[in-house]
Amino acid sequence: xxxxxxxxxxxxxxxxxxxxxxxxxxxxxxxxxxxxxxxxxxxxxxxxxxxxxxxxxxxxxxxxxxxxxxxxxxxxxxxxxxxxxxxxxxxxxxxxxxxxxxxxxxxxxxxxxxxxxxxxxxxxxxxxxxxxxxxxxxxxxxxxxxxxxxxxxxxxxxxxxxxxxxxxxxxxxxxxxxxxxxxxxxxxxxxxxxxxxxxxxxxxxxxxxxxxxxxxxxxxxxxxxxxxxxxxxxxxxxxxxxxxxxxxxxxxxxxxxxxxxxxxxxxxxxxxxxxxxxxxxxx
Amino acid sequence: xxxxxxxxxxxxxxxxxxxxxxxxxxxxxxxxxxxxxxxxxxxxxxxxxxxxxxxxxxxxxxxxxxxxxxxxxxxxxxxxxxxxxxxxxxxxxxxxxxxxxxxxxxxxxxxxxxxxxxxxxxxxxxxxxxxxxxxxxxxxxxxxxxxxxxxxxxxxxxxxxxxxxxxxxxxxxxxxxxxxxxxxxxxxxxxxxxxxxxxxxxxxxxxxxxxxxxxxxxxxxxxxxxxxxxxxxxxxxxxxxxxxxxxxxxxxxxxxxxxxxxxxxxxxxxxxxxxxxxxxxxx
Numbered sequence: 001x002x003x004x005x006x007x008x009x010x011x012x013x014x015x016x017x018x019x020x021x022x023x024x025x026x027x028x029x030x031x032x033x034x035x036x037x038x039x040x041x042x043x044x045x046x047x048x049x050x051x052x053x054x055x056x057x058x059x060x061x062x063x064x065x066x067x068x069x070x071x072x073x074x075x076x077x078x079x080x081x082x083x084x085x086x087x088x089x090x091x092x093x094x095x096x097x098x099x100x101x102x103x104x105x106x107x108x109x110x111x112x113x114x115x116x117x118x119x120x121x122x123x124x125x126x127x128x129x130x131x132x133x134x135x136x137x138x139x140x141x142x143x144x145x146x147x148x149x150x151x152x153x154x155x156x157x158x159x160x161x162x163x164x165x166x167x168x169x170x171x172x173x174x175x176x177x178x179x180x181x182x183x184x185x186x187x188x189x190x191x192x193x194x195x196x197x198x199x200x201x202x203x204x205x206x207x208x209x210x211x212x213x214x215x216x217x218x219x220x221x222x223x224x225x226x227x228x229x230x231x232x233x234x235x236x237x238x239x240x241x242x243x244x245x246x247x248x249x250x251x252x253x254x255x256x257x258x259x260x261x262x263x264x265x266x267x268x269x270x271x272x273x274x275x276x277x278x279x280x281x282x283x
Numbered sequence: 284x285x286x287x288x289x290x291x292x293x294x295x296x297x298x299x300x301x302x303x304x305x306x307x308x309x310x311x312x313x314x315x316x317x318x319x320x321x322x323x324x325x326x327x328x329x330x331x332x333x334x335x336x337x338x339x340x341x342x343x344x345x346x347x348x349x350x351x352x353x354x355x356x357x358x359x360x361x362x363x364x365x366x367x368x369x370x371x372x373x374x375x376x377x378x379x380x381x382x383x384x385x386x387x388x389x390x391x392x393x394x395x396x397x398x399x400x401x402x403x404x405x406x407x408x409x410x411x412x413x414x415x416x417x418x419x420x421x422x423x424x425x426x427x428x429x430x431x432x433x434x435x436x437x438x439x440x441x442x443x444x445x446x447x448x449x450x451x452x453x454x455x456x457x458x459x460x461x462x463x464x465x466x467x468x469x470x471x472x473x474x475x476x477x478x479x480x481x482x483x484x485x486x487x488x489x490x491x492x493x494x495x496x497x498x499x500x501x502x503x504x505x506x507x508x509x510x511x512x513x514x515x516x517x518x519x520x521x522x523x524x525x526x527x528x529x530x531x532x533x534x535x536x537x538x539x540x541x542x543x544x545x546x547x548x549x550x551x552x553x554x555x556x557x558x559x560x561x562x563x564x565x566x
Contacts, residue, residue, distance in 0.1 A: 095555050162549045185545035189558040204559075206549050260543050262468035266445045266489050272378050272565060275472040276487075279562040282555060 001242055003270045006251035007277040010192035013200055021111055023055040023100045026093040030112030030193075030200045038080055042071045055100070064101040072107045081107045082142070082198065089115055090158040094282070095204070102158045112200035114282075115155060118166045119253045120184060120208045122151035122174070122218065123233065130233035130261060132254070133218055135173070135225035137247060144247040148239075149225065151218055152176065153205075153250070162186070162206040173225055174218035176210075184210040187260060190252045191280045203249065204282070207256055237263055252278050284525055286553045289534035290560040293475035296483055304394055306338040306383045309376040313395030313476075313483045321363055325354045338383070347384040355390045364390045365425070365481065372398055373441040377565070378487070385441045395483035397565075398438060401449045402536045403467060403491045405434035405457070405501065406516065413516035413544060415537070416501055418456070418508040420530060427530040431522075432508065434501055435459065436488075436533070445469070445489040456508055457501035459493075467493040470543060473535045474563045486532065487565070490539055520546055535561050 019036055021029035031039070036053050039046040045067045047054040057067035065088075075081040085106040090099035091113045108115050122133040133151040137144060154169035156162060166184060170176035187209050194201045218228045237258050240251050256278050258264045264271055302319055304312035314322070314336050323331040328350045330337040340350035348371075358364040368389040373382035374396045391398050405416040416434040420427060437452035439445060449467060453459035470492050477484045495501075501511045520541050523534050539561050541547045547554055 096552050186547070186549035186554075187545055188542045189555055191559055204555060209545075259471045262470055262492075264469070266469035266491075269379050271469075272472055272487060276474055276562045276565050279559045280564070282559050 004273045010194050013193040013195050019052050021053045028091055032199050035199050045071050081110050088158045109199040109201050114202045116204050117155045118162050118206045119150045120152035121257045122210050122212045124212050131230050132233050132236050134231050135228050138224050138226050147247040148245050149247050149250050172222040184208040190256050190278050287556045293477050296476040296478050302335050304336045315482050318482050328354050364393050371441045392482035392484050397485045399487050400438045401445055401489045402433045403435035404540045405493050405495045407495050414513050415516050415519050417514050418511050421507050421509050430530040431528050432530050432533050455505040467491040473539050473561050
């Protein structure tokens with residue numbers, strides 16, 4: 001393993017294997033060709049062409065969402081979408097745009113719509129060295145069970161912004177009170193585009209840093225994290241470099257932390273690949 | 284003006300207007316088509332084709348550099364290259380690779396070879412708020428005279444690394460002693476690809492932060508900066524947003540500082556465009 005291997009793994013999307021999903025003249029997703037073909041039998045919702053799929057369902061957000069949900073129901077039956085998550089994400093051309101429809105989280109990679117999340121680096125300065133609070137994911141998580149994770153992370157559901165999601169997830173995942181999470185600092189965004197067995201993950205992660213008081217110990221309340229450990233940041237980074245112990249995208253969030261806090265030397269042969277590779281243009 | 288306007292201005296390169304300069308099977312530059320055509324009468328050094336220009340001069344770095352220098356001399360006479368700078372940059376496919384040849388800095392944009400530089404954010408925490416030391420460029424600078432600049436910035440000449448360039452420029456530009464500049468922290472890299480009147484700037488800037496002691500006042504010794512001012516970081520960022528007062532690429536370095544230090548809110552409509560747009564893939 002190397003730092004760049006993690007970045008490459010999260011950016012394995014091959015444009016030749018996918019076609020755009022468009023609403024009007026705006027792209028809202030990327031469909032792998034087999035997924036696009038599976039939509040051909042829903043012509044009242046999607047118009048499948050050789051080099052693009054158009055959303056043709058008409059009406060307001062509620063009506064379009066209901067029409068897409070009927071398609072998702074069929075895809076779940078066919079096991080092309082693993083299951084309903086009963087949590088919806090806004091589908092929009094760009095962050096801040098009005099949503100075109102709401103999509104169940106379980107179907108997001110099938111359609112390759114851009115998903116937004118928040119990740120929090122909870123750190124401490126102990127004895128001069130930086131330490132990071134690291135969680136271990138529960139064994140029943142669908143994505144990367146048992147792997148190591150940030151202290152708090154979560155997807156931005158429809159109607160939530162980044163800050164509100166951070167407050168909610170900080171409470172559920174680590175019992176961080178509102179007064180403390182309010183001191184978290186927005187420090188950038190990590191982005192990648194990855195093909196998975198389900199389709200395409202086109203993810204943007206809002207990254208926050210929070211200096212944790214020495215007396216605070218995180219405690220999970222939603223069953224998604226089984227334990228938390230305070231680890232020296234240098235050890236965390238070395239473990240990122242040499243193992244696959246961390247959830248796939250958490251490697252990138254930790255590398256971003258390492259770059260911003262001067263924990264990677266500019267002389268490291270991978271430095272520029274890391275500093276540049278954590279961010280892709282939001283085309 | 285907006286934040287994103289500065290990023291777009293630095294990334295106005297249109298691939299359709301340029302063809303690659305290659306050495307063997309590796310790209311080492313981007314030639315605007317008119318610049319490529321001007322090389323056709325040097326067939327012992329460059330092979331100009333319709334969709335690429337190949338370096339054909341043979342020999343070690345010294346011999347290839349000498350062959351290219353003869354071409355540069357002709358380009359200076361024709362005023363396609365403004366003048367010799369008498370400072371050479373290493374030309375290489377990627378940072379850390381062995382150089383293919385050395386090129387006078389004045390000819391770097393003509394050939395569109397990637398150039399590397401260092402930029403330092405010199406900051407202070409006064410009364411709770413961040414402040415930045417900002418320089419004003421001398422009126423006789425060829426690029427962006429009289430514009431505002433970072434406290435220290437400079438190109439990485441051949442044989443120098445990032446850290447050595449930072450130490451040298453910190454001494455010359457701001458009289459920062461070695462003991463102080465040694466505390467500067469490497470915090471990432473900003474990259475952009477820009478067409479100018481001379482050709483294409485394909486630049487990567489190593490970014491450093493340095494917390495400046497309150498008793499330190501920078502003093503220019505090489506005539507490139509006429510004065511330094513300590514400005515509240517919030518004012519600097521607002522001035523970036525609303526004016527063209529800063530040197531073109533310094534806008535990007537300051538935006539990177541603003542993102543990393545939490546001076547832009549995640550809710551800013553331009554946040555993701557800024558956080559992602561300061562870094563391009565190093566293709």
